[in-house]
Amino acid sequence: MPEMPNPKVPPSCWTILFQDRITLILLAIGNDLYLLDNTACSVVTLPGMSPMCGAYLHFSVSFHHKYLAVFTDSGYIWMGMSSLKVSKVFGKNL
Template identity: 80%
Template sequence: ASQEVKQNQVQEAKVFHSEYRTGIAILTGALKFTIVSNIEEVKLRRMPDVPGVKVVPSCWTVLLQDRMTLILLAIGKELYLLDNTACSVVALPGLSPLSGAYLHMSVSFNYKYLAVFTDSGSIWMGTSSLK
């Protein structure tokens, strides 16, 4: 993972905090995500790939659930959730498929809530568990 970060350079990075740790999520130029869960003991962990991705995500954020670090990312009108082992296509409950492409997303300080904004002007707010 460290070699890939060096070779493909950092496209974007986001720092995230919890009660016990501070971590960094990295998006490389090869459109792959790497996580450092705790900057006190740096261990790079590659996240699963998004199949067929060829463009930079329009927006992404880090979610913390049950001590797991997840990445929620949007490419156009599609949402993907990366966990330790898999990439899943997800949908926001109650948001119309006609709401357009995802532009911005933000998670609350305690990681319990999420807000998402689309290019049609729709805002979705709900729990970060996406339920």
């Protein structure tokens, strides 16, 4: 796996995702979200999620790795496909 961005700051949360026989790491450092594969680290944004939703605190992946839930420090919950393409956002006024 490539090096984590800003290695002096510990991640607030991380999880493993599997997509098409590829292992990915979804990593959060505060308000920033990164997707690491075996060759690169890229910045990602969750569809429908406002930048004002706060820092990422917890990820939860479904048993079959098809769905992902993300919880932020301001009370927002993002739920969608682990491919990060389809989603629903629950929380305060967006």
